[in-house]
Amino acid sequence: xxRQIEGSRAVAETVALCRPEVVCAYPISxxxxxxxxxxxxxxxxTLVPCEFINVESEFAAxxxxxxxxxxxxxxxTATASQGLLFMIEAVYNAxxxxxxxxxxxxxxxxxxxxxxxxxxxxxxxxxxSGWIQLFAETNQEAADLHVQAFRLAEELSVxxxxxxxxxxxxxxxxxxxxxxxxTVDRFLPPYEPRQVLDPDDPVSIGAMVGPEAFxxxxxxxxLRQLDxxxxxxxxxxxxxxxxxxxxxxxxxxxxxEDAETIVVALGSVLGTIKDAVDLRREAGDRIGxxxxxxxxxFPSAAVRAALGGARQVVVVEKAFSIGFGGVLATDVAMALxxxxxxxRSVVAGLGGRAITRRSLEDLFARAVRGELDExxxxxxxxxxxxxxxxxxxxxxxxxPTAENLLRDLGSKPFVAAKGTS
Amino acid sequence: xTRQPVRFYQVGSFAVGNRLxxxxxxxxxxxxxxNNSIDxxxxxxxxxxxxxxxxxxxxxxxxxxxxxxxxxxxTGCLEVFSTPYPETSWRIxxxxxxxxxxxxxxxxxxxxxxxxGKTDVRVVAQAGDGGTVDIGFxxxxxxxxxxxxxxxxxxxxxxxxxxxVQRSAATPPGAxxxxxxxxxxxxxNVFGQGKDLPRIAMAHDIAYVATATVADLHDLERKxxxxxxxxxxxYLHVLVPCPLGWGSASDExxxxxxxxxxxxxxxxxxxENGKVTSVSPIRRRTPVEEYLKIQRRYAHLFGKxxxxxxxxxxxxxxDANIARYELWSDEVEADRLFEVQA
Numbered sequence: 142x143x144r145q146i147e148g149s150r151a152v153a154e155t156v157a158l159c160r161p162e163v164v165c166a167y168p169i170s171x172x173x174x175x176x177x178x179x180x181x182x183x184x185x186x187t188l189v190p191c192e193f194i195n196v197e198s199e200f201a202a203x204x205x206x207x208x209x210x211x212x213x214x215x216x217x218t219a220t221a222s223q224g225l226l227f228m229i230e231a232v233y234n235a236x237x238x239x240x241x242x243x244x245x246x247x248x249x250x251x252x253x254x255x256x257x258x259x260x261x262x263x264x265x266x267x268x269x270s271g272w273i274q275l276f277a278e279t280n281q282e283a284a285d286l287h288v289q290a291f292r293l294a295e296e297l298s299v300x301x302x303x304x305x306x307x308x309x310x311x312x313x314x315x316x317x318x319x320x321x322x323x324t325v326d327r328f329l330p331p332y333e334p335r336q337v338l339d340p341d342d343p344v345s346i347g348a349m350v351g352p353e354a355f356x357x358x359x360x361x362x363x364l365r366q367l368d369x370x371x372x373x374x375x376x377x378x379x380x381x382x383x384x385x386x387x388x389x390x391x392x393x394x395x396x397x398e399d400a401e402t403i404v405v406a407l408g409s410v411l412g413t414i415k416d417a418v419d420l421r422r423e424a425g426d427r428i429g430x431x432x433x434x435x436x437x438x439f440p441s442a443a444v445r446a447a448l449g450g451a452r453q454v455v456v457v458e459k460a461f462s463i464g465f466g467g468v469l470a471t472d473v474a475m476a477l478x479x480x481x482x483x484x485r486s487v488v489a490g491l492g493g494r495a496i497t498r499r500s501l502e503d504l505f506a507r508a509v510r511g512e513l514d515e516x517x518x519x520x521x522x523x524x525x526x527x528x529x530x531x532x533x534x535x536x537x538x539x540x541p542t543a544e545n546l547l548r549d550l551g552s553k554p555f556v557a558a559k560g561t562s
Numbered sequence: 563x564t565r566q567p568v569r570f571y572q573v574g575s576f577a578v579g580n581r582l583x584x585x586x587x588x589x590x591x592x593x594x595x596x597n598n599s600i601d602x603x604x605x606x607x608x609x610x611x612x613x614x615x616x617x618x619x620x621x622x623x624x625x626x627x628x629x630x631x632x633x634x635x636x637t638g639c640l641e642v643f644s645t646p647y648p649e650t651s652w653r654i655x656x657x658x659x660x661x662x663x664x665x666x667x668x669x670x671x672x673x674x675x676x677x678x679g680k681t682d683v684r685v686v687a688q689a690g691d692g693g694t695v696d697i698g699f700x701x702x703x704x705x706x707x708x709x710x711x712x713x714x715x716x717x718x719x720x721x722x723x724x725x726x727v728q729r730s731a732a733t734p735p736g737a738x739x740x741x742x743x744x745x746x747x748x749x750x751n752v753f754g755q756g757k758d759l760p761r762i763a764m765a766h767d768i769a770y771v772a773t774a775t776v777a778d779l780h781d782l783e784r785k786x787x788x789x790x791x792x793x794x795x796x797y798l799h800v801l802v803p804c805p806l807g808w809g810s811a812s813d814e815x816x817x818x819x820x821x822x823x824x825x826x827x828x829x830x831x832x833x834e835n836g837k838v839t840s841v842s843p844i845r846r847r848t849p850v851e852e853y854l855k856i857q858r859r860y861a862h863l864f865g866k867x868x869x870x871x872x873x874x875x876x877x878x879x880x881d882a883n884i885a886r887y888e889l890w891s892d893e894v895e896a897d898r899l900f901e902v903q904a
Contacts, residue, residue: 162674162677162678163670163673163674163677165670190677190679191677192673192674192676192677194669194670194673194708195708196666196669196704197700197701197703197704197707198700198701198704200662200663200666200700200701201663201666201669201700201701201704204659204660204663204666204667204669204670204701205666205667205669205670205673206670207659207663207667207670208634208657208659208666208667208668208669208670208671208672208673208674209670209671209673209674210670210674211657211667211670211671211674212632212670212671212674212675212678213674213678214670214673214674214677214678216670216674230660230662231659231660231663234659234660238659338632338655338656338657338671339655340629340630340631340632340654340655340683342655343652343653343654343655343656344655344656345645345650345652345656345657345658346656346657346658347635347641347645347656347657347658347659348645348646348647348648348650348658349641349642349645349646349647350647351646351647353647354647354648
């Protein structure tokens with residue numbers, strides 16, 4: 142049954158249906174509504190048995206999850222941005238130990254300058270941690286992905302992050318069908334750990350490993366992620382069979398049949414991209430979209446197949462590697478090795494800047510005309526950048542860049558979408 | 563009923579001979595059926611105080627919990643010398659995650675046991691002083707504040723010994739480490755305020771806080787057993803001399819630990835709910851020089867131009883401890899502690 146609820150509420154209710162046994166909470170926007178709602182469910186007795194633990198930091202949140210998971214409990218937490226960075230040592234540790242923790246990442250920019258709004262810098266910072274990262278396009282998919290995430294994590298003993306765009310999804314109220322307990326129970330069996338702290342059968346977990354075996358341990362983790370490439374579509378198919386909903390999977394092609402130009406992206410921006418592509422199709426452009434649901438493991442073969450005969454691929458992403466360019470674009474380039482296909486990298490929507498349909502339409506039109514540079518920053522205010530560069534050249538003590546820009550822009554009206562870049 | 567004070571000190575020490583005690587009062591180590599939680603073959607240095615302290619503490623905890631125990635370990639000497647792949651010395655369920663998160667990991671284990679209904683399984687977390695007073699401090703305070711059901715044991719060797727003897731917040735003033743070298747006008751570690759974790763733990767009003775040394779292993783065991791009788795957050799701080807980092811002879815570990823207590827530099831006490839309930843009085847009051855001069859980390863205080871000024875300041879710390887915990891008074895008849903009813 143569709144209900145008009147906030148994305149965070151849909152996720153919280155769905156996570157509760159997954160019967161988590163230990164949930165850690167540390168507040169950081171924009172994920173707080175999720176753990177607040179789960180906290181109410183535990184405290185009021187509607188989610189039992191479950192230990193809800195308010196911790197003193199994200200580092201502790203992931204560490205408590207590690208202890209709980211190693212002791213055989215189904216563990217869940219949520220974070221974002223600085224929180225993910227603060228716990229990053231434990232994030233790597235959870236993956237290295239092979240503990241199937243599930244975490245919601247409400248994607249948010251990373252400071253400085255401090256910024257609470259959405260982009261994908263946090264996900265990219267944890268890209269190589271060994272966690273599976275699944276990106277939700279809608280709140281319905283965000284909710285559904287959590288059920289699949291617990292199943293996938295526990296089958297493979299690999300932790301899974303469900304990435305949903307902060308505010309754009311977490312705080313959006315829209316129609317979501319939250320599953321019922323019986324359906325989730327049919328899909329998600331109780332957690333049977335591969336390794337567990339048990340006084341009756343004591344094992345050492347977390348031993349020191351030197352050069353004689355470290356590479357093999359890492360390679361085995363890689364193989365489990367390759368296994369995930371096989372399991373993710375199967376689990377999505379089973380989920381669809383049970384619920385009738387097409388959620389998850391590796392990649393999602395849209396209007397790619399005869400496309401010469403294909404846009405690739407992660408997360409909620411895919412909705413706007415599809416609208417813009419529809420309009421360009423009406424204008425006669427042969428353009429399509431491939432959304433990537435599984436960012437890690439990266440489905441190179443599926444991406445290559447989906448991009449098929451495209452002559453040009455435009456990767457639109459909400460993050461970049463400073464000093465280089467697009468991160469997702471690099472992965473797509475690897476997947477396209479040897480293909481006769483131009484790659485264009487577009488960085489957009491950093492720190493919550495709106496990615497409008499109008500900007501995308503213009504971008505795609507220029508792409509189809511072959512006018513895009515290798516690296517484009519969508520809607521970047523080049524004039525403001527140039528003014529700051531001038532200030533820096535004129536005086537040694539030019540002051541803090543972010544504050545200079547704010548002062549500069551404060552004296553001029555900001556136009557969100559100029560339609561040029 | 564007459565009371566007959568019986569003394570059964572062993573020669574040259576104040577340790578009580580096992581053979582003169584009832585079986586129940588003997589150390590766990592005297593029992594051939596002990597658990598051997600840390601089995602032989604590990605790679606600790608000769609004379610390692612931490613290996614000794616951990617062995618006694620964990621076997622005592624295993625006896626107290628009838629084997630229903632999980633141990634969480636911070637990164638550090640204890641973790642490294644006990645588990646080089648593919649070997650492990652641990653004969654208990656054991657988890658090592660990171661350097662700074664052992665208290666939080668232990669909270670997670672305890673939560674899992676509670677949610678699974680396995681409330682008989684108890685959790686001990688352990689770390690060196692770096693993992694306790696420095697990098698693990700935030701997580702430790704959080705675990706205390708929530709009163710999670712975890713006994714946290716700090717094996718304090720007063721520095722980062724695993725990485726090559728660097729200063730921690732538990733390194734005492736004047737001591738030479740690789741990052742507080744014995745050079746310049748103020749050689750060795752600074753005279754700061756120090757970070758007195760047992761008192762910080764007491765300030766959290768947790769149910770049980772105690773200190774111990776490896777010089778009195780009966781006392782250590784008794785405190786572990788007392789701690790396991792209590793639910794909630796508990797803290798045990800054990801002084802474990804490090805021959806490598808302290809520059810003491812490897813056969814002097816017990817002696818050095820005893821002098822730390824007898825000088826007053828390391829007060830041995832118990833506290834419940836934030837209040838000190840017992841102290842181990844100094845038996846033979848000893849000037850700090852006797853403790854300092856047998857450790858090369860203090861060698862710069864002696865020699866041709868002895869730094870009596872620094873030694874005096876260290877003596878001042880000992881005197882302050884003695885006053886704070888009332889470790890010594892002329893009226894104390896130390897012998898009475900060892901009285902038994904005849």
